[in-house]
Each structure stands twice: as structure tokens, then as C-alpha cells.
Amino acid sequence: SMIVSCTQDTSGPTLGKGSFRPSVTTNSDVVPVLRSVAENADVIPDVDQFHLKLRSEDGSYSREWSSINNVAPDELYNVGNYVLSATYGSIDTEGFDTPYYVGETAFAIRDKETTPVEVVCTLGQVKLSLQYTESFTSYFAAYKATVRSSTGKELLFDNTETRDAYLHPGDITLKLALTKPNGISATYEPAKIKDAKAREHYIVTFDVSENAGEA
Numbered sequence: 001s002m003i004v005s006c007t008q009d010t011s012g013p014t015l016g017k018g019s020f021r022p023s024v025t026t027n028s029d030v031v032p033v034l035r036s037v038a039e040n041a042d043v044i045p046d047v048d049q050f051h052l053k054l055r056s057e058d059g060s061y062s063r064e065w066s067s068i069n070n071v072a073p074d075e076l077y078n079v080g081n082y083v084l085s086a087t088y089g090s091i092d093t094e095g096f097d098t099p100y101y102v103g104e105t106a107f108a109i110r111d112k113e114t115t116p117v118e119v120v121c122t123l124g125q126v127k128l129s130l131q132y133t134e135s136f137t138s139y140f141a142a143y144k145a146t147v148r149s150s151t152g153k154e155l156l157f158d159n160t161e162t163r164d165a166y167l168h169p170g171d172i173t174l175k176l177a178l179t180k181p182n183g184i185s186a187t188y189e190p191a192k193i194k195d196a197k198a199r200e201h202y203i204v205t206f207d208v209s210e211n212a213g214e215a
Contacts, residue, residue, distance in 0.1 A: 015111075018111055019077065023047075050068060057083065082106070086121050103122060122198075124199075129164045129202070130206070140180065143179070144158045146177070147174055150170025172193040
């Protein structure tokens with residue numbers, strides 16, 4: 001939500017002070033890709049866990065708070081145009097149960113007014129889920145998957161892993177290490193996701209063909 005401020009004042013810098021009242025809402029909806037069904041990220045942080053940053057549009061002023069609870073409601077700021085951003089987690093923290101949320105809203109502070117500012121935060125990473133068909137799990141003696149993100153980070157999904165991974169946007173590579181019933185092991189690279197975007201959710205399902213000898 002963008003608030004545009006128009007002033008007729010041509011007498012130099014605008015004087016005056018006003019305040020703002022922040023609110024943060026989390027939109028945890030993800031964008032389903034492939035055969036993924038629309039659902040949301042399973043870790044939804046509390047509002048007070050978001051880090052807030054206020055900056056003036058011209059970059060001359062900035063201030064940060066570790067929680068929305070620390071923003072004093074009656075504090076005054078110079079009149080002008082600002083951007084309020086809110087973040088939870090870090091885009092560089094990749095793994096299980098480590099979602100990164102981010103959002104920002106532009107607004108104006110006006111003389112002797114309190115401006116309500118809502119920041120809507122959405123998932124800033126890619127959500128990835130791996131699953132296996134029953135014919136796959138019953139055929140292979142052992143299996144595990146390794147996921148490599150665009151940052152080079154590798155994440156191991158062992159055969160008991162059911163959690164979703166949160167990864168940096170970009171190319172994602174999957175490697176599968178398999179042990180056949182006869183004890184022979186092999187590694188495959190069955191899938192590569194090109195240019196995955198923030199908020200996208202990929203579900204990758206591994207299966208074996210009817211002719212299990214060719215698996």
C-alpha cells in the first residue's frame with residue numbers, strides 16, 4: 001500500500017514533525033509449482049519477532065528496532081517520505097524450518113499526524129519438499145537426497161526427513177544416492193530447478209518405473 005504525499009510548499013525544507021504507528025502482517029501463502037498444491041509455509045513467525053527498519057526516502061535517516069514492541073508510539077519524526085521494512089530470519093540462512101520473510105511499505109509522515117503503516121511480509125525464499133512413492137521406498141535398500149542451492153549450500157535429506165527446506169532463490173540441484181537390493185550403490189542427478197523464485201513451492205516426488213530392474 002503506497003501513500004503519495006503532494007505538497008504545495010516551495011519555501012524550502014518542510015518543517016514539522018509527526019509520528020507513525022506500525023503493524024506487521026504475515027502472508028504465508030506460497031506459489032505452487034509443478035504438482036504442488038497451494039498451501040502456506042509451515043513456520044509463521046509472531047509479529048513481535050520481526051526486525052523493523054525505518055529509512056527516509058532520500059537515505060539521510062535510518063533507524064532500526066529488533067521488535068515492533070520497541071517502537072515508541074509517541075515518538076516524533078521529521079515530516080517527509082519514508083520506507084518501513086520488516087524482516088524475519090535471513091535470506092542466507094538456508095535449511096529446515098528457517099523461513100525468511102520480508103516486506104516494505106512507503107509512506108509519508110505529516111505534521112502533527114500519526115500515520116498508520118501496515119507492512120505485509122511474504123516468504124523471501126524457495127520452499128522445497130521431497131517425497132517418495134511406496135514403490136520407491138520398498139525397492140531401494142537405502143536412499144538419501146542432497147539439495148544444492150544457488151549459494152553452493154548443500155542440504156542432506158536422509159530417508160527419514162519429512163520437513164520442508166527453505167533455500168535461496170536461484171538454481172537448485174538435486175542429487176540422489178541409492179543402494180539397490182543387490183547392494184550396488186549409485187548417485188544420480190535426477191532434477192535441476194532453474195531460476196526458482198522467492199515464494200515458490202516445489203514438491204519433488206521420486207518414483208521407480210514398473211520395470212524395477214531398470215530403476
